Amino acid sequence: MEMHQIRYFLAVSRTLNFTRAAEECNVTQPSLTRAIQNLEAELGGELIRRERTLSHLTELGQRLLPLLEQSYESAQSAKSLARTLTSGEQSSLNVGVSRAVNLDHFSGLFGQLIKVFPGARLHLERSRDRDVAESLKKGESELAVACSLDSDWDRFDRWPLYTEPVDLVANREHRLAGRAAVEFAEIENEQFLIQDGIELPPGIAGFLDRIMQVPSATHIVTSDSDVIPLLRANLGLAFLPESVSVPQEIVRIPLACKCERTVATYGVAGRRRSPVAATLLNLLRATDWSRRAA
Helix, strand or coil: CCCHHHHHHHHHHEEEEEEHHHHHHCCCCCHHHHHHHHHHHHHHCCCEEHHHCCCCEEEHHHHHHHHHHHHHHHHHHHHHHHHHHCCCCCEEEEEEEEECCCHCCCCHHHHHHHHHHCEEEEEEEEEEHHHHHHHHCCCCCCCCEECCCCCCCCEEEEEEEEEEEEEEECCCCCCCCCCCEEEHHHCCCCCEEEEEECCCCCHHHHHHHCCCCCCHHHHCCHHHHHHHHHHHHHEEEEEEEEECCCCCCEEEEECCCEEEEEEEEECCCCCCCHHHHHHHHHHHHCCCCCCCCC
C-alpha cells in the first residue's frame, strides 16, 4: 500500500467523481484509476462502485475510509514534523557545558541562536569535563564547551575558542594578598579549596594532586561559585580562571609560572549535526574571543 494510492482514494471518496478527483490530485484519470485498482487488489475487495454519476463507496470502502484517513493524516503529520525538525524551526539542542566554563561569555551567542531558530529549545547540561565527554560520545549532546576532554577517543573534533590564565585567589586579609607573584613552593602548607572535577593546567593539577595527599589540607566544592563564599570566610586559597569574576574582598595573586587553560568547542567527527547545532558551531567559531576579556 503506497501513500499516493490512499490519497487518490480519499479524493474519490470526497468527490465521488474520478475526473474531479484526478484534477484535484493533479494526475491523469487513468493513473488515478489504476492506482485505486492496485489498492483494491492489495486489500482484497472493491472500494468504490463505479456507476457513472452514481459512483459510491462499497461497504468495504466505507469501513476502511476512517482508517485510511487516519493513516494519511499521520503520514502527513510525520512529514511535517520531519521538515520542521530538519529545518531547525522546532527542535532541541543539547549542549554539554563544563562546570568550569563561565556561561557569561556565551549568553549572547545563545540569544542570537534563538533569534535564528525561535522554535528551538536549548538544553544546557552542566557537568564535569569527563561527564561532558561521555555525553558527547554517546550522542546525548550534539556539541560541548569544555576545557579539556581527556579521552583516548579519536573521533572528537576540537575548535579552540580562547585561552586564559588561571590565578591563585585569596581573601584580601590573607598573608599572601598583595604579592606580585608566588611560587608553588611557597603555598605547599596552605589550606586549599578544590573544585571537584574541574580541569586545570597541568602545573596546577600536579600541585593539587600532591596537596590532596593530606586530607586536612583541602576542602572540596562542586563549582566556582561555591568557592567565593568560602574565600570570603578566609578558609583557604583556590585557583580560578580569569573569566570567573571575584568580589572586591577577594584578590588575584599571579603565579610565578605560566598557567593557562584553553576553552574549546567539541563535536564528533563524521556525525551529522542538526541545523541548530551547525549554526551554533558557526557562531562560536566566528566570534572574536579576543574581546572576551575586555
